[in-house]
Amino acid sequence: MKKINSLKSMFTQSQNWHAEKKTIALVPTMGALHEGHLSLIRSAKNKADKVIVSIFVNPMQFGPNEDYDNYPRTLSEDIKKCRKAGVDVVFSPSVAGMYPDNASTWVNEEVLSQYLCGARRKGHFRGVCTVVLKLFMICSPDIAIFGQKDAQQSIIIKRMVRDLNIPVKIIIAPIKREKDGLAISSRNKYLLPEERKQAAVIYKGLQEIKNWKKNNLSVAQIRRKLIRFIQKEKDIRIDYISIVDINTLSEVSRPNKGDKLLIAIAVFFNKARLIDNIEIKW
Numbered sequence: 001m002k003k004i005n006s007l008k009s010m011f012t013q014s015q016n017w018h019a020e021k022k023t024i025a026l027v028p029t030m031g032a033l034h035e036g037h038l039s040l041i042r043s044a045k046n047k048a049d050k051v052i053v054s055i056f057v058n059p060m061q062f063g064p065n066e067d068y069d070n071y072p073r074t075l076s077e078d079i080k081k082c083r084k085a086g087v088d089v090v091f092s093p094s095v096a097g098m099y100p101d102n103a104s105t106w107v108n109e110e111v112l113s114q115y116l117c118g119a120r121r122k123g124h125f126r127g128v129c130t131v132v133l134k135l136f137m138i139c140s141p142d143i144a145i146f147g148q149k150d151a152q153q154s155i156i157i158k159r160m161v162r163d164l165n166i167p168v169k170i171i172i173a174p175i176k177r178e179k180d181g182l183a184i185s186s187r188n189k190y191l192l193p194e195e196r197k198q199a200a201v202i203y204k205g206l207q208e209i210k211n212w213k214k215n216n217l218s219v220a221q222i223r224r225k226l227i228r229f230i231q232k233e234k235d236i237r238i239d240y241i242s243i244v245d246i247n248t249l250s251e252v253s254r255p256n257k258g259d260k261l262l263i264a265i266a267v268f269f270n271k272a273r274l275i276d277n278i279e280i281k282w
């Protein structure tokens, strides 16, 4: 396995693989790799000849009061995990390499980014779209794998790829969870043991929705029940709970039978912000 920091070397490596008619899969990450990331890597290995894992804590997707400085950085452990998983290249560029001092060009998806996390984290998806497009240009993958855990991100990346005619196939991999259902996340490390126990309520609540739906509750009633269910845990603070159309990400009140909905949650434990979601058919 190669470790590459330089953008030019990464570009050259990918071009060489293309010349050899190898297909390339990219798994973009911010490191602190866990089982969720490893499941994306396994999927990448099944789908392409060569696998690149990018590890880059992207400053442009963090707001001024967010956790950029404290975000867990575990590069040497990440490299070991990638080697064991059969990754071909770990690409870990520097911030200075990725963003020239006077960078003034950004990728802005303007509609889907207005909702859910985009409404709370101003500029977040501009940072995400910009870095993902840059990674696509540098690594020129045939396919790229993203996680359903960041459902809005996946939907926005697909929109960007469609709108800008980017020749990369986007694959979305299912959410990997801990035994108690909590979605695995690098940010779970921030939780105190007592908070970690309480965090299981997020997925339990999402699971309850199927029962509530059987009782013919409305979208508004389900949302209220979910808020009450999650607020049972004392240290949790809800950032948002939204029930949205999977295609537009706008809130729904009276969906038609068969409509696909996304139920998305963001909560805080102190400063740690966790997200989760499920898709349902109405």
Ligand code: AMP
Binding pocket: 028, 029, 030, 031, 035, 036, 037, 039, 040, 145, 146, 147, 148, 149, 150, 173, 174, 175, 176, 177, 183, 184, 185, 186
């Ligand atoms: P991150 O390093 O948190 O930016 O995540 C990198 C990629 O891994 C994103 O596409 C995430 O959606 C995905 N991911 C993170 N956690 C999980 C998980 N628990 N299950 C599946 N994919 C995940």
